[in-house]
Amino acid sequence: MAVRQHFQARQNDITLAVFPKSGTTWLKALAFSILHRQHYTPSQNHPLLTSNPHTLVPFLGKAFLDQDLTSNIAHSPRLFSTHTPYHALPPSIKSFAIGCRIVYLCRNPYDTFISAWHFFTKARPDNLEPLSLNDAFDMYCRGVFAYGPFWDHVLGYWKESLERPQKFLFLTYEDLKDNPILHMKRLAEFMGVPFSVEEEKEGLIEEISRLCSINNLRELDVNKTGKTGSLLVNKTLFRKGEVGDWVNSLTPEMVERLDKIIKEKMDGFGLTF
Numbered sequence: 001m002a003v004r005q006h007f008q009a010r011q012n013d014i015t016l017a018v019f020p021k022s023g024t025t026w027l028k029a030l031a032f033s034i035l036h037r038q039h040y041t042p043s044q045n046h047p048l049l050t051s052n053p054h055t056l057v058p059f060l061g062k063a064f065l066d067q068d069l070t071s072n073i074a075h076s077p078r079l080f081s082t083h084t085p086y087h088a089l090p091p092s093i094k095s096f097a098i099g100c101r102i103v104y105l106c107r108n109p110y111d112t113f114i115s116a117w118h119f120f121t122k123a124r125p126d127n128l129e130p131l132s133l134n135d136a137f138d139m140y141c142r143g144v145f146a147y148g149p150f151w152d153h154v155l156g157y158w159k160e161s162l163e164r165p166q167k168f169l170f171l172t173y174e175d176l177k178d179n180p181i182l183h184m185k186r187l188a189e190f191m192g193v194p195f196s197v198e199e200e201k202e203g204l205i206e207e208i209s210r211l212c213s214i215n216n217l218r219e220l221d222v223n224k225t226g227k228t229g230s231l232l233v234n235k236t237l238f239r240k241g242e243v244g245d246w247v248n249s250l251t252p253e254m255v256e257r258l259d260k261i262i263k264e265k266m267d268g269f270g271l272t273f
């Protein structure tokens, strides 16, 4: 509430908005590396080699409340992230007049749920009973989830992005996996730092893609043994990073139930999963 009331967006701010467990860590790594590539090349002392992406691109609320003006957020353009649903963003971020930009990353609801279940199982305090897959799934289907129901979150940003395409870049985890180079180029262009022909020829996009890949980040000391803040153990952020892993955990009945809900809530808006 404090952030919503007091945060003042600037014209060239870039907000990365993501539903939890949809690829926030990956998008932060990519956006940071693309935006700051004049200062840091992937092969030489890149900050991602020693810092977790969540340290380099802070969550808006945390940065604001900590008055964290020492990190990249102090530079221009400021880059931060949020899980907050669109309707609850600070008004100045949504403002048409200010014109700051929002990158939204969406992931299919099945993988998002499975990823969240694994994550919250690991992050759950020892004094609480484990949350069974069945109970967690039931809550997810009823919309009981951090930052609200999946469908409200995605549609909130999706509808706005259709109305104001110049303010939004809507990406999907699946597209990024399928063709990282193409979507990194879109991201660079949207952030106002398009790759030059020389950079393309030199293979810089591929280099950044490799640097930010889950296989690379997972093996770095900072992500094997480090923590972000007092609670987050970095290694819990890197699991499989695959598309379609849900087939290994969801029963046909679960899929049928979630399919029905997604159809009911999201049909007719032009989004398919």
Ligand code: A3P
Pocket: 018, 019, 020, 021, 022, 023, 024, 025, 026, 029, 111, 114, 115, 116, 118, 212, 213, 214, 215, 217, 237, 238, 239, 240, 241, 242, 245
């Ligand atoms: P899985 O649990 O399906 O493996 P978030 O960053 O929003 O918390 O999302 C976590 C999901 O993104 C996890 O998915 C995690 O493995 C995956 N992930 C983390 N870093 C990634 C990267 N560099 N590339 C692709 N996926 C990544």
